[in-house]
Amino acid sequence: MPTMNIIEAVRSALQTQMRADPRVVVLGEDVGKFGGVFRATSGLYDEFGADRVIDTPLAEAGIVGTAIGMALYGLRPVPEIQFGDFIYPAFDQIVNELAKFRYRSGGQYTCPVVIRTPVGGGIRGGHYHSQSPEALFIHTPGLKVVAPSNPYDAKGLLLAAMRQNDPVLFMEPKRIYRASRGDVPEGEYTVELGKAAIVRPGTQVTVVAWSGMVEIAEKAAALAEQAGISVEVIDLRTLLPFDVDALIASTQNTGRVVIVHEAPRTCGFGAELIASIQERAMAYLEAPILRVTGFDTPFPYSLEHEYLPNPDRVMSAIRQTLEW
Amino acid sequence: MPTMNIIEAVRSALQTQMRADPRVVVLGEDVGKFGGVFRATSGLYDEFGADRVIDTPLAEAGIVGTAIGMALYGLRPVPEIQFGDFIYPAFDQIVNELAKFRYRSGGQYTCPVVIRTPVGGGIRGGHYHSQSPEALFIHTPGLKVVAPSNPYDAKGLLLAAMRQNDPVLFMEPKRIYRASRGDVPEGEYTVELGKAAIVRPGTQVTVVAWSGMVEIAEKAAALAEQAGISVEVIDLRTLLPFDVDALIASTQNTGRVVIVHEAPRTCGFGAELIASIQERAMAYLEAPILRVTGFDTPFPYSLEHEYLPNPDRVMSAIRQTLEW
């Protein structure tokens, strides 16, 4: 099996699906001849041509708006938003249009659009090349939200997303685009949407993470192991709908939960996970569910290393739940 | 003291502040000659003229974008977004610009802009005249979010918002714009931002609500009283930063909490309140914190009466926390 990084896995998913389904098109800023700022679409233009790999003017509302029209007509567009931070000009098209088309038409019109976008910090990108806006979309009924943490899942989840019929926001962890490498099958396979993965089994504390934070959670679990603490790490993978069963099962086992995310804390997705877990497994909880998150500031430049959750902070939270 | 409804209280706040501070300007679609779709700005054009009460073309990004520029230059703009549902074309200006100007310039530039917008359902407005998007803005560091439930608070909070120096999203409960009436002083007074109100004291269960849902919470508390249950109702009033002390104090008293909001449940503000309370007062909680919310669907038309939280549902949740 070949080894790929996340960029290569994404590209392989796109290429695989474009070969399998002539309705799949890719569009966005510089995705064509240039192959994308992160090279995720490199080579696709040469293989599939300008009609299916479309360089657009700089306008996210146009990228998503036209993708919606393509989907209504029968295509399966996979628009790229160059950075998650630039998704807001398309916010109305995503939230008021894409997410609502099926519902508002009583099921007559569907919008199978998969929006790919790199998210997260750690690349010294400052305010506008670092954001993690998942919570905004998780609060939007009609969307699915997917956030892989490694090459295998990136390809399998992207293929799964492109093969189902609901709009998906597919958030890619740009910091580890190239750093995260692993075995990835050539050709077709899918990773089921809506299913979490236990990336490390454990018994005393559950740590829940997704995207770039899974790596941090795993490092914290390794630290914990050195300290004799057994930590279970759950990679949520799909954020909407999220795998509540996996969360509850793990909580019932461990009774202690720590949630890690990069986005600002207040009203982040961590809050929803806490609410959902305590509604269903209050009797099992031995301690409050803790969050290790980005701070409630815009994403900083110079102090980004202070802003981002790190294994030490996760480890402190693990200890705190145990000592409660 | 005169009696006013919420629309009149908002208008009175605008008029009071425009008289007191020549830097205050109002802008938006039809806010001028026509006085606004809901009449909130009616009369202001005649009193303050076209320079300070500005009819704009149909473009929310323009309304907020120009308001930012006005604020940078030294004015105190109070833009109106005709319906909260139409705020998304301005999302980038709000989230990437308005909220970040102070931070990104190291405090050199400030944006004292108060965006007023009617929110919430109950007027048979369907998808696009009913939404409650507060969670999106509460997740945006740099903004303050205010959501009054009655005329007195509407005027006092709006005056307070216009007199401080951070951007505020001011969400008005359109369903009770006219139905909610109460004593409102003429002229100047403020209600402090960041402070909740205990609108009904009680001992057994805390119900937290804001905006149009406070009325529902109060009705549920009355039902509970008939059933011999003492309910404390907290009107949060300011959602960001929210009054965590009031929540914790009440939770410590009652040990049982129900949160009511109109917005869809998943990743709504209720989740943050649950997370914050259980982090700080887990030892006091006698039962899981429950949510009574809108469903995770687009806001429906025909079935809106089924969609909206009502006193019966809140009452069921109250019972459930007691029977846990």
Place this chain on the structure above:
Amino acid sequence: MVAVPASERDVRRVLDDDGKPLPGVRTPSIPDATLARMFEVLLQTQLLMRVAQTVQLGGHLVAMGEEAAQLAVAPLGANDWVFPGQGDHVAWLWRGYTVQQLVDQTLGNAEDASKGRQAPGHHAARWLNLVSISAPAGTQLPQAVGAAHAARMLGRDDVMMALFGEAATSTGEFHVGLNFAAVWQAPCVFVCRNSGWAGGAQAVQTAARTIAAKAIGYGVPGVRVDGNDALAVWQVASEAIARARAGDGPTLIEALTHVIGRAPDSPDGNPWLEPIPALFELREEPFPKDPLHRLRGYLRHAGLWSERWEAELVGRHFDEIARAVATGENKPEPAIETLFDDVYEHLPWHLREQRAYLQAQPRAGDTRNEHRSET
């Protein structure tokens, strides 16, 4: 210095104010049956809007005066798609959406094709290639462009038409829609109903002398047409559709109209209708520049109209509307469990949970409900 505005006087007209062909102007050759149908749909639409004032439709269908401009859809083929704005009733009726369907949607009853999901006027008819409407102005423009590009990519010659009011030209969506269409040379026709009446007040939307002049900034043709002149509208629309179909790219059409009422956007009080309710009483005289009056004149002149025929049409359509309203009012509202359908293709766990919760709620007449309140 570049400052050559499109001439304001360069407006395509075929008929004079009373429907007589203007001297020296080519009239489009439209089959008699089509002309009759155009008249019938305009009449039907006006009747519907008048009735909407007097019955339980809450004034929701009213957008009087822009009917002929909406006939831009008439030269389209059935495979072409329409992305309408709010209030484009003619577009729906022309393509075969029935009055009953229109009324069912307005009432949001269980037989609404959209299952009562949206506020009145927000129709959807997949079977007619009429795209689901939303309220946010201008959003349908880039969508139409995307569909147009898709059609071409799939080797079909379908044309997409987007309709919208002049205030929508102020939105960012208008700009990106026109720009993408021009860059892609997409088979797309943009029809702007310019009534100079946006919202309640006459808010100024642009300082350009014409809407058509905006086409220059995208490098596409822009045309102005008298939007109350059904024949001129047919003519410019046919030309633009032919151009799009031939692969020659998009066109922006500015149809000058004269609105005396519009679909209210504020369910709470309908303030935008306040100044004009009297106009909507059923009455005989045409209102100024009534597009129906002009088409009637043309048909009469062409020997295609008689008083009897119109009376018959009025009678028939009035009855149909009345029947549709009566029927529609008696239909039940959608079943509560449908509230959760169509958010996704398949119901995810959290919506299954929420549906079960709603179904378990005590209801009126349900004795489990001991603490039911009045609200």
Place this chain on the structure above:
Amino acid sequence: MVAVPASERDVRRVLDDDGKPLPGVRTPSIPDATLARMFEVLLQTQLLMRVAQTVQLGGHLVAMGEEAAQLAVAPLGANDWVFPGQGDHVAWLWRGYTVQQLVDQTLGNAEDASKGRQAPGHHAARWLNLVSISAPAGTQLPQAVGAAHAARMLGRDDVMMALFGEAATSTGEFHVGLNFAAVWQAPCVFVCRNSGWAGGAQAVQTAARTIAAKAIGYGVPGVRVDGNDALAVWQVASEAIARARAGDGPTLIEALTHVIGRAPDSPDGNPWLEPIPALFELREEPFPKDPLHRLRGYLRHAGLWSERWEAELVGRHFDEIARAVATGENKPEPAIETLFDDVYEHLPWHLREQRAYLQAQPRAGDTRNEHRSET
């Protein structure tokens, strides 16, 4: 039919390719000291960008070839405001932002006027009426319009100038900015640097023959100018500024430039710089259409230039830049507790809590930290 595109050949030029005034063209009367300063700032900027390739500035300052177009800010007064785009270094240096300030921001050290909050190139200088830059393209346009309206409302005659690249003309913000400016007749000048180089590839941004033609759709004047001709840029900018100041409304200026490098937007690999690094080695020959070369020619022709003077300038500015970089690199990063300042005017409870949490974190060299990892 409205289809009169702005002429592509109607481009204002004052200087030929070697800086000689074109025959029959009026040259603007610019004081000698100002001309010398224009040359000095262009030179300083080019040096800065060349140095940025070779030292620890990560290539972040590079946007070579558009320097003269940015001199559109030169005729502004100190009370006028500038809303720059990314890479408009000339605008900053011209108005008095020092190389040290520029370097401190690029390095994000503790003396950056913006406290190290933003990525390189996103400056802010309130004291110079230079507005804080953000990355999302086009957002500064409506902001400039708002400030312009505010100035007029307050009875001042300040003019606002917004700078941006041609790709920004594709955004909705461009459209709403121009439209609001036109409707309000706001004292605003829009300067588009049209390099035909948006992002990495030559993505087509518009099908219009010119950017200036877009002005027609807003009812404002549009002008094209040779953006590598500092004198022509001065001339059209002066005219537009005067018009705005006189209350005659906004102007759209299209400055044709020739970019051979740009500020990279991707901190992860800077792919947009890949094709051109060799061009940025320190070398003597001018690159094609180098605006500095042309201005040098003009100054020489006017007796204002000598080789010695330029050598002196190069030496002085090179030293200053080298010193600024060395000094900047030795400054500490901002203190960690500043992370929470300026989100709001006053620190709310949740940020106080988060600050306390951060301050309590164990750090390297801190023995409390038993489980510190490598990451």
